[in-house]
Amino acid sequence: MARTWSQAEGSSARPSLSAAVRQALLLLALSAALATGRWAFVGERLPLMADAADYELELAAPLIDVAQARRYYDEGVHLFIDTRASGPGIADSVPGAFVIRPGSFDDDMLALLDIIVPEDRLILFGDGSLALANNVASRLLQRGYPNVELLKGGLGAWRAAGGPLSPRREAEAS
Amino acid sequence: MMRWLSLLCRLAVGGVFIWASLDKLAHPAEFAKAIHHYRLVPYALLHPLALLLPAVEMVAGLALVAGWRRRGAALLCLGMLAVFMIAIGAALARGLDISCGCFNTDGGHGVGMDLFWRDLLLLLACLPPLLTARGGPGVDRDR
Known part of the structure; x- marks a missing residue:
């Protein structure tokens, strides 16, 4: 045995x-x-x-709430920018939103060079914490895109408010 | 055979945990920021965790390498790795683009699936020292 x-x-x-x-x-x-x-x-x-103030972000762009974002969406003038990294659980997004991620900012911008121009009005959203959207906003401002606003609450707030969703358009560069 | 496998796993996991603890012990404020980026820990627990976690990594790593309270150290490492994997999975699921805070608090490796698999491998390496009656040469006998 x-x-x-x-x-x-x-x-x-x-x-x-x-x-x-x-x-x-x-x-x-x-x-x-x-x-x-x-x-x-x-x-x-x-x-x-910990003091929460030590961990709060210094925002690079103005905040808008989801109601304002819905109005912008209905007007059809603004471009929505999804700043979340690709990965499991990232399936849907604001319809028509372009993807610019902090981790691949240069590649994503290159892919959108002929689509997004400095005159465009951009609404950036992330996962709700503002860190991702704020990161992209500060870099867009440095690149000469002055019309940038951040969606407070990110896609979670948009979804909770009943905003339309569609499958996320992955960045051409990815 | 098992005791040598256990010894190898002890040294590998213990060494990784000792290495991982050094920068965090030296820079607790930066490590607290790294933890905060995962957005899983409330502010009330953020600093205590930033102080305690590197100490647990150091003590468990040293105990594993020395073979002192080997099985308890392996259990601690296994528990920490399970928590790390949950945190990585949660970050990936929410699309967070953050540095992992694994070995250094100044930027470092971004969170990704490679980290998840690395931690799974380390978790599996905790099993021989935890489950075998003897873990190879060490301070303890038959612990």
């Missing part, structure tokens, strides 16, 4: 998970002590409570 691995290693019993959990708790306690010592005695002392 073939021996089990535990017999082969000279142990008669499988190691119990509860012992591993106890060990993990001990190591966690040591880690907490290390973190406390690091915080109290070494280098910069990070405040234990």
